[in-house]
Amino acid sequence: MHPLLLHNDDILDAATKCLAPGQVGTLAGWGVFSTIRVCDGVLFAFERHFARMQKDARLMHVPFPQEADYLKSRLLRLVEANGARNATLRVVVIRNKGGTFEGPGVGRDFDLVAFTAPVKEWGKGVRLGLIPQARHAACRFAGAKILSWSGNLVWYEEAHQRGFDEVVLLNERGEVSECTSANIFAAQGDVVWTPPLDSGCLPGVTRELLLEEIHIPGVKVIEKTLRPAGLEAADEVFITSTTRNLLPVVEIEGLRVRHNDEVRFRLDTAFARYVDAYVEANRQPLVAR
Numbered sequence: 001m002h003p004l005l006l007h008n009d010d011i012l013d014a015a016t017k018c019l020a021p022g023q024v025g026t027l028a029g030w031g032v033f034s035t036i037r038v039c040d041g042v043l044f045a046f047e048r049h050f051a052r053m054q055k056d057a058r059l060m061h062v063p064f065p066q067e068a069d070y071l072k073s074r075l076l077r078l079v080e081a082n083g084a085r086n087a088t089l090r091v092v093v094i095r096n097k098g099g100t101f102e103g104p105g106v107g108r109d110f111d112l113v114a115f116t117a118p119v120k121e122w123g124k125g126v127r128l129g130l131i132p133q134a135r136h137a138a139c140r141f142a143g144a145k146i147l148s149w150s151g152n153l154v155w156y157e158e159a160h161q162r163g164f165d166e167v168v169l170l171n172e173r174g175e176v177s178e179c180t181s182a183n184i185f186a187a188q189g190d191v192v193w194t195p196p197l198d199s200g201c202l203p204g205v206t207r208e209l210l211l212e213e214i215h216i217p218g219v220k221v222i223e224k225t226l227r228p229a230g231l232e233a234a235d236e237v238f239i240t241s242t243t244r245n246l247l248p249v250v251e252i253e254g255l256r257v258r259h260n261d262e263v264r265f266r267l268d269t270a271f272a273r274y275v276d277a278y279v280e281a282n283r284q285p286l287v288a289r
Contacts, residue, residue: 002082006074006114011081014115022103023111025062025094029148031110032056032064033092035242036075038116041085042279044242046072048205053093056144062095063109075114084116088243092147120243125250126165128179128239130228131155134169135177137200145202152180166239168231168252171200176226182241183207184249186226186234187263193224193234206240206271214270219263228255235260245271 004011007018025031034049043049050068057064065071075091078084091114096106134155136142159167159180166179178184178201185194194211195201210221231237235258237249246268248261 002084002116004081006078008112011078020103022106023094023096024099024102025096028099031092031094031147032060032062033145033147036089037242038079038084038087038089039275039279041079042282043075044275044278045205048208057093059144060146062093064093078114078116082116087116088119089114089116122244122247125248126239127251128249129159129162129164129167130253131167132170133172135171135200137171137198142200143197143202156180174227175199177201179239182239182244184239186231187236188234190219192221192263193226195226196223204240205242214267214274216266216270232256236264238264
């Protein structure tokens, strides 16, 4: 993490104690968050991140900023303060009131917290474990990106203890849903599949862009219900996230995975061009402190 963080309207030392247990969302994980890539001082795909957070906040009854510019201007102040023009940014909105254990003296309905960190190097490929019954697709809150994230962290930690980098999470029907912090894709020929939202997966921003904005002649990216056997039958498998872009899968626990990598490479190249164009179109001077 970089040395400064954002707390509501203030830029503070990252070691500052600015939250209290009486803010109900602090201990209950009652809040929403997103991870945004900062490219040359631009918050990449900010509009999509804001829209998803706003939707999840409504679902979870979390008070949330009504204006995108309110949030964007404060995040840009943080980027400038940390000199984090190429970085990863985590933004969190925490519900402060309600529940059984609301503390005294809580004035604001929500707290806004954000911090930046260096871009992580993920390597050239990813090895995936396999976890059954890890997503409840029929749950009302499936696919929401909320602060109650400890289950994902446990699976991620155990994956590393078992020699993997991440895990494929299956839902109650045995279908492929997602990874703990990434969406998953399988390509066969020139057709690329990713699990639909009713698998219980999170609607990742990179996933959305591949489905809606990244177009390559002859390549079709669509939603399709997948099972582990479908991953094994594919010519190539890859995962996507804001911090990883498109990362090839080199191993899946108990499956034989092919490593063609042709379609992923073409999509990754097109995605990089899209990012460059977005950054150029949205480049602006950083907000003064």
